[in-house]
Amino acid sequence: MKKYTIAFCCFLFSTLLLKVHAQQVEKSTFGTFALTNAAVETVTKGRLENATVIIRNGIIEAVGPGVSIPPDAQVIDCKDLTIYPGMVDGGTRLGLQEIESLSLTQDYDELGELTPEMDALTAVNPNSVLIPVTRVSGVTSVITYPSGGLFPGTAALINLQGYTPEQMYGGFKAIVINFPSSGRRGRYDKRSDEDIKKDGDKAVKKLNDTWDRVRMYASIDSATTGKADYNPELAALVPVLKGKMTALIEANKESDILAALKWIKEQKIKAVLTGVAEGWRVADSIALAGIPVITGPVMAMPTRDNEPYDQAYKNAGLMQKAGVKVALRTDEAENVRNLPFNAGFAAAYGMGRDEALRAVTIIPAEIFGVADKIGSIEVGKRANLFVSTGDPFEPSTAIKYLFIDGWNIPMESRQTLLYDEFLHRAPGMTTQPVPGKS
């Protein structure tokens, strides 16, 4: 009898342990949700007051003031709260970098100048600690891209939740091109002006030679109906050549931007300019070419010593006012969470709040061809959204709820867990005597 009692107690104890363990890990939940009594910043269809948003099967099923609540819905009262579409960062290394100074935790810079076949999505670590830290700020999707070299690889749009890269994939890939620069790489670049020009010319030649080879490869490939010699580098570029895939072309210096625009026109490819730090100098040319731009970080130094201190803050707004389609990026890994603050600075320095909000929601969605899925609060779109106490660009605003693909994501990250543990440290630990030192 006693044996059974002990066994029963053991069983009880172990279930208790399991329960405690289960409580420690908060998981995302899926289902039907009704977010009620909320203000809604739809981005594309204005601001709604006292509205309800219904989420079912990962999709926004209904939006509006008169929406009835389905009986199976879990109701979340959003009184005094505002619903925004999840923010999209147009350029990051999220998932590809864990610790900046440790090269073995960096997967964004493969060896070689010509490596367009390197696929960022392959190396995205879904369990990166950086991802929950980012998404609790309301950023739900990012472009993560390889860098270094002329053709560093293939970027991917990812949603910031999922156990596998495939679950995270956001439906857009693009080839990254670092357009050859005629400028210095920074203050510590000690090359002579002559050497810089020589290196620049060489890089342009390499770009054009590569493109000639791609064209050749593509024509052999179509003439032989897909039997061209195995060449993954050139094969990866064929969809760009044929206008079926977008190229993200990094160019920052005024003359490089103009050269890139000319090159894009000559090659008749589908392209987006990235970086574009001196875009304000040639904003009209960019607008005329009709090439969209992903610019940032906004909080950055002016590119030249004679420029106003706030030129980088103003850059995005100046381009947008000139008629350029502008999305924002942080160009960050661990601090992609600062996207809303970069947008806030762009807003304050000329872009205006509404345009800045568009620049981190619907505009990047349009640029990546996924505006039918994300970027605004509209019926039929994926439920990528967050609920906050107000304007997400204001630091004092708190993000209360977060949904990605209809999953209700816990508002925690390792940084919030450390806060919970250490704000008031558990008392009662005693110090052991340690011998003194000379």
Add this chain to the structure above:
Amino acid sequence: MKYTFFIFFVISCLTTFAQAPPGDLIIRNGTVLTITKGKLEETDILIQKGKITAIGDHLKAPSGIKEIDATGQYIMPGIIDAHSHIAIDAVNEATHPVTAEVKVGDAIDPFDLSIYRALAGGVTTSHAMHGSANAIGGQCQTIKHRYGVLDPSAYKFEGAARTIKFALGENPMRVHGEGRGVQPRTRMGVERVIRDAFQQGLIYKEKWTTYEAEKKKNPNVPAPLYNERNQTMADIIDGKIIIQCHSYRADEILMLLSVLKDFGVKKITFQHVNEGFKVAPELASFGAMASVFSDWWAYKFEVYYSTAYNATILTRNGVVTSINSDSGELIRHLFHEAAKTQRYGDLSDDEALALITINPARQLGIDTKVGSIETGKDADLAIFSGHPLSIYAIPQITIVDGIVRFDKAKDPADMRLYIDPEEATPTYYGQEDVDGCMRDTEFMFSHRH
């Protein structure tokens, strides 16, 4: 006699009208964030000879005084950055794990454009620090951003406490252990290097004490050999210098506290101190202060287990905390960095603003002069278009010693004081920030910090 008096009166009036002395100013009708004495609406601030002489409603001012209308605007104390490397043309003397004898004050660069750009972010004072290459680096220099003045020594903050840079963890280990093949290569080595330096300082100090005593009996007794490095260590032991220690991990912070206890050293501010939150009670009970980043983390392994809630946890545990930049870019929006504590934590407006005003002033030993808006203090002020903790607030005017050093309305694009005659058009440099902690060690490494 009467006539003479009259002439004297006229002349004095004329001079008053003709030119108010520099550092005289009245700011009218602003919302004043005093930091130490709450928020005052529609208030005037009178400044004479660079000092705040009155704060109040409808203040009477000497006629002819320069007037700034701050209606609808916010006035806060000039922002203080407790950790910066701007305005200097050398950062690291990375030739020995202990270089207590070198002084950043000898390397001030008045032509550094970063000073103006910091002013444009409301920052009036910064702590120009030696870098973190050495376990014990050089002595630092607190400066006022008097951009436009060409004499380097005129940037030094008069009466500021002496400070010295210490550094724990990866940087001294990489530079000396890995880079130069000398101790320290581990955190054990860092402790030994610091203990040894203190011990040398103590031995040196005792030699001089003995000598001073001997000299009274025998004036011909030879003096010990002067040694600036050991003298500096002795000054730290004597409480004449505040240690400013680059640190990240909780264990190394505890290590240094234990070393300091052994040598009776009390004055210390831990810099960066990303894991300070883990040992906040220990820091508080020692009386150590902390100067942190708002949200930097994961740029190296020793900051992987960080949290942006650091400043809040430290503050709530009673540690005097500041938020710093360590960057020529970030220094331009420290008001925003402070505001992040309202997302990562629940600090009040006053608590958040204290992180970039009165708290760093305490850490640099200048809190009787700056860091709050009070009569008698230096007229170092920053005027914003809105509340400085709002993302939409834009710095409008920055004042140092009663002199307007930045005015957005009159900001000429090109603020260079020195133009290279060989440079035809200003060079494109990209947007990189070069004013970091590991400057002058780039020849050894390729990444930041």
